[in-house]
Amino acid sequence: MNFEQGREMRAAADDPPPAHDSNPAGRCPRFSLLWVAAALLATTAAKLPPRPTSPLDEAAMLHCIAWVAPAYPTEAIARKLEGRVRLRFIIDEKGAVTKARVLKSSDPLFEQPALAAAQQWRFEPVTENGRSVPKCVEGEVPFELADLKPRSELSRLEARVVNDLVYPPTTPPVKTYAPDPAYPDSLLPRKLPGHVLVDFRLDSDGRVTATRVLAGTHPEFISRALATVRSWTFRPARQGDLAVAGSLQAKLDFDYVRAEGETVDLLASNELFLVQKEGVATPEVPPSPLILVDPAFPAPLLQAGTEGEAAIEFVIGATGGVERVIVVEATDPAFGRALAAAAEACWFQAAETNGQGVSAVATWRHKFSPTAAIRSGQTFAQFAEWVRNSDPAALGARGLDRPLTPCFQVPPVYPLALRAESVKGAATIEFVVDRDGRCRLARIVSATREEFGWAAATAVERWVFDPPTRRGAPTAVRVSIPFQFEPPG
Numbered sequence: 287m288n289f290e291q292g293r294e295m296r297a298a299a300d301d302p303p304p305a306h307d308s309n310p311a312g313r314c315p316r317f318s319l320l321w322v323a324a325a326l327l328a329t330t331a332a333k334l335p336p337r338p339t340s341p342l343d344e345a346a347m348l349h350c351i352a353w354v355a356p357a358y359p360t361e362a363i364a365r366k367l368e369g370r371v372r373l374r375f376i377i378d379e380k381g382a383v384t385k386a387r388v389l390k391s392s393d394p395l396f397e398q399p400a401l402a403a404a405q406q407w408r409f410e411p412v413t414e415n416g417r418s419v420p421k422c423v424e425g426e427v428p429f430e431l432a433d434l435k436p437r438s439e440l441s442r443l444e445a446r447v448v449n450d451l452v453y454p455p456t457t458p459p460v461k462t463y464a465p466d467p468a469y470p471d472s473l474l475p476r477k478l479p480g481h482v483l484v485d486f487r488l489d490s491d492g493r494v495t496a497t498r499v500l501a502g503t504h505p506e507f508i509s510r511a512l513a514t515v516r517s518w519t520f521r522p523a524r525q526g527d528l529a530v531a532g533s534l535q536a537k538l539d540f541d542y543v544r545a546e547g548e549t550v551d552l553l554a555s556n557e558l559f560l561v562q563k564e565g566v567a568t569p570e571v572p573p574s575p576l577i578l579v580d581p582a583f584p585a586p587l588l589q590a591g592t593e594g595e596a597a598i599e600f601v602i603g604a605t606g607g608v609e610r611v612i613v614v615e616a617t618d619p620a621f622g623r624a625l626a627a628a629a630e631a632c633w634f635q636a637a638e639t640n641g642q643g644v645s646a647v648a649t650w651r652h653k654f655s656p657t658a659a660i661r662s663g664q665t666f667a668q669f670a671e672w673v674r675n676s677d678p679a680a681l682g683a684r685g686l687d688r689p690l691t692p693c694f695q696v697p698p699v700y701p702l703a704l705r706a707e708s709v710k711g712a713a714t715i716e717f718v719v720d721r722d723g724r725c726r727l728a729r730i731v732s733a734t735r736e737e738f739g740w741a742a743a744t745a746v747e748r749w750v751f752d753p754p755t756r757r758g759a760p761t762a763v764r765v766s767i768p769f770q771f772e773p774p775g
Contacts, residue, residue, distance in 0.1 A: 351381070351408050355433075356399040358399070358431075362396065368431055369393045369428075370426050372391065372425070373425065374454065375405075375424070377411075377421050383409075404427070425447060425448075459520040459534070463517070463519040465517070470507065473506050477555045478504060480506075481507070482503070488522060497693060498693055503576065510540075515536060553575070566646075571639070572637055573646050575634055577633040580628060581621075585730075587618060592656070593655055596652055599647065602645065605643060606633055607633060614649070621652075621654050656670070670727060686755070686756055686761070691751060692749060694748075698742045700773065713742040715731065716764065717729065717743075719751050722760075723753040725751070730742070
């Protein structure tokens with residue numbers, strides 16, 4: 287893949303994921319790999335000609351600081367024999383030549399002298415992004431009788447050799463173990479399609495060493511995608527003879543598999559229903575959820591074990607964004623505010639009429655249940671009880687094996703109700719990162735306006751971190767984060 291393709295993929299991560307039809311062929315999601323080769327983009331070579339006719343790219347020119355001319359073999363002199371040896375060698379981080387080998391030669395007589403000379407050469411270290419890096423290099427060493435004449439300038443031989451050096455091309459990594467993730471059981475009743483774009487780093491042994499999510503439609507998909515990618519192994523990329531680290535991107539698609547004869551209504555499966563409003567025509571094609579955000583369970587009500595529900599009415603605009611939200615009913619005002627904030631962060635494939643996007647009005651009813659499962663064997667209420675009974679010091683960041691590392695974060699959505707006022711604001715949210723890296727129990731500590739608090743709490747519960755550990759054991763961590771809000775430009 288070329289650099290422009292990589293840039294296009296990264297740019298796509300900033301846009302809402304496209305609508306995706308269900309896949310009747312099977313539950314296993316599809317994924318595609320995009321080789322970025324971050325360490326080598328500037329020096330990727332074209333196919334090498336039999337003999338290089340152009341020097342290295344000027345920005346990557348090698349500077350020889352110690353040169354040794356190859357000894358001309360006595361037998362070759364006696365036979366008046368000339369020749370060439372094509373070498374490949376690695377220049378390490380200090381500029382020393384290592385692992386030199388002969389690719390081809392016109393005569394075996396010249397091979398050992400060429401190797402012996404090359405192993406004594408020294409170059410200024412190659413730097414990329416301010417760091418010295420190893421590079422694989424190849425080029426030809428000529429053996430010409432004219433260079434033996436007393437007046438011959440050996441510096442010209444050095445220039446011919448050094449200026450003809452090239453970087454061998456880079457081959458991408460190859461998957462050796464890369465299973466597909468399964469569709470999360472927790473989302474099966476909702477039948478949501480999902481997409482996750484993961485950026486990850488491979489070391490020179492082909493192991494995944496760092497992961498970051500560029501885009502994702504639901505935390506359940508994100509957690510599953512991250513766990514799967516971290517299990518993958520590769521045969522590493524190679525720049526010539528040098529195994530190199532680099533970056534990869536993988537797009538993983540999750541699809542609900544319909545049973546034979548089953549029909550799927552994504553809106554109804556997620557308690558969403560279109561409503562007819564005076565002056566609003568029924569669209570020919572209904573909207574479809576792309577990013578459906580779960581509401582944050584109001585922490586005080588969860589801690590008290592309060593069950594409840596809320597219903598809202600909202601407008602899905604002609605471009606798929608939510609444009610207006612009204613709380614229709616709520617057993618507690620906090621439930622209504624939480625559901626409204628979640629709706630404002632959702633994104634839809636817009637309804638259509640005559641092939642054009644049109645607005646649609648929908649209702650959403652959500653039940654807030656402390657007994658709902660958040661992971662296998664544990665409910666919201668059980669997790670909240672465990673946190674309440676834990677020693678505060680045990681939930682602090684002190685003693686973690688490594689600092690908390692975010693894998694996926696989204697900013698809060700500026701509240702619709704405040705856009706007319708165009709005011710700045712702030713909120714502080716306390717939450718717990720659980721043993722799986724999911725963010726739970728978001729609590730509004732303070733907010734200049736309540737809407738800012740709910741927007742921030744909703745965003746936080748979509749975040750995913752590397753699972754925290756203490757002394758190698760999974761743990762949970764309490765976190766407090768301040769947010770600043772600026773009115774949309």
